[in-house]
Amino acid sequence: MTENDTIAAGPRADGQPSLLQAEHVQLYFPVKSGGLLGRTTGSVHAVDDVSLSLSEGQTLGIVGESGCGKSTLARCLVRLLEPTEGALRFHGADITHLGRKGLRPFRREAQFVFQDPVSSLNPRKRVGQIVGTPLRLNGMSRGDVSARVRELLERVGLNPEHVNRFPHEFSGGQRQRIGVARALANNPRLIVLDEPVSALDVSIQAQVINLLDDLQDEFGLSYVFIAHGLSVVRHFSDQIAVMYLGKFMEVSPAAELYSKPIHPYTEALLSAMPIPDPRENRARERRVIGGEPPNPILPPPGCRFHTRCPRATEVCKEVEPPLAEYAGGHLAACHHPMNVSPTEISAAVRSPLSPLSAGELMPDGREGAETGPAPR
């Protein structure tokens, strides 16, 4: 692996300009011993070398189970957390280590909607203040703020007369709408949504999903949509990344992920999702994978999923598979891919999004040609 093996900034292969790019982003949380000296005894590999690229107006869905690092990654992407390693680019400019002041313009353009609409709104502030604060910080005059707040509340389906109410006077779905209104205040380009509907009832979920859909069309927003299940992201995403123990296992155009999962973990997730259709549920063959995700302080060597994978062999325990790029921009990091023919496998190339620590070994046993001879 050479040092200049980074993802070229600028337009992607499909010609669309890239809005947000992550290059080999890592985030480790130190684990302290708990003694007086509080020595660092290890680290949690929450995000372990993730690369991605998001174009204007597109939605990237990130799916994974609890503890896979998806929320940490989301917080990194809007720089609520600073990556330990790697680089983040927004409109091509490096924002990885910018300070509070340097981040100001970025803060206007990138917003975050939190999972829990109760704890993400200050209970002592009125809705008008909550939604108006980003506007005031941006130097808008008092009169303009109040008009804009009313407009925003109306846009997200709340009664603009309710500006003087407190968050507790609203239901869960309405509170999530307040969070969305606040995110929209400064006309952002990117909104990162961290499980925005998981805390809501199904009928209310659908209302919020439709709202987010409409807003994206209207303002040409880009979304990063984090979810723990595969059903909600299907509705939104252009691309979906499946994450496991800090790494991307598969990145695929949305529709193809469901019809043709390549990574066994994706297949396991799909198979575990109960379908709200009794007959189809009975008819389909379900493979329930056993075990639980391993400890992220000591992740297993090789492929992270090998401890639970039904297809795992010796090679999976030793060599971390690179992200192989199959036809149509479908990436998967697996030595034993599913649903792909030998021709497709031999046509696959090692993706530059692959983690730096990944081996060169491609699924058919060939060494990844793209990066030249392997170090061994």
Added chain:
Amino acid sequence: MNEQLLEIEDLEVTFATEDGLVRAVSGVSFTVSRGETVAIVGESGSGKSVTVMTLMGLTRSPNSRFAGTARLHGEDLIGASEDKLEAIRGKEIAMIFQDPISALSPVQRVGAQIAEQIRAHEKISKAAALERAIELMSRVGIPNARVRARGYPHEFSGGMRQRVMIAMALSLSPSVLIADEPTTALDVTIQAQILDEIRQLSAESNAGVIFVTHDLGVVADIADRVLVMYAGRLVEQGTVDDIFYDPQHPYTWGLLGSVPRVDRDPPRRLPAIPGQPPSLVRPPQGCPFQPRCPHAFDRCRELPPLAPRLPDAGHLDRCWLKPPEKRALRETNGRIGLTEGAAS
């Protein structure tokens, strides 16, 4: 096989609060037979959890009032004395809660907690009870049970804790098992494991299972019969196929329509249910769903009874519309759902 274990009739639960009387459960009647899994579906505040907690006597408090009966093997649970309930709970009816970490004691070893429950109902030695606890733990798929029995709840993962709850619930082979959102806090791959476990164990013990959930995917997976609750009332009940393929109540259509599915291409817009669930202090007059229902008409100001309106006597619903009208109204583009503003 078809022996009726539990018969609930006209159950009412009200709570006195500062805002007024909350009618959490109104006129709920249903039965559970041996070997049958009955799912109660509804959204938060629909009264599904209050219903099952009342069966266990867990909603008794100075500000709660009850009416109606719930007979287990012919004996009423609602009016039963606290001593009587104590003897029934755990032995005859057992419950698995949504959040196992708060349902287990943090300061007692897991094996001892299971053993304690056994010893509360049976006269056996501590050592024998612990032996049984270990056996149960390995039966619900906890590896290395003998060692794990000496662990504390915080040393277990969410899925493993839920297995401990299941082991505890099954320790005395209850005839009714109540599971209140047992997989909501778990990841999908773990959820699939736990559902398999519950299914297998209820088949082995031939117990009746009441499964409370808001997840229609889980319902389709595990239920034989389904009760749909809204604002404290049953609005529809039938077999799992009745509810999914021939739903009669507009609220059920709305629920089915608003679920995004993994196995289908998404529709352009999800058919959402407009509005908010009603207040239980001042419930709307007549049909509780009428303020949100696009198909409501004059007669809906009068509460429809829960009655069979189809030739099939087991399929009950609470809606004034006639079955042929419903069939015409409930589908758009081959999908069941509420059509926005169709008749309003």
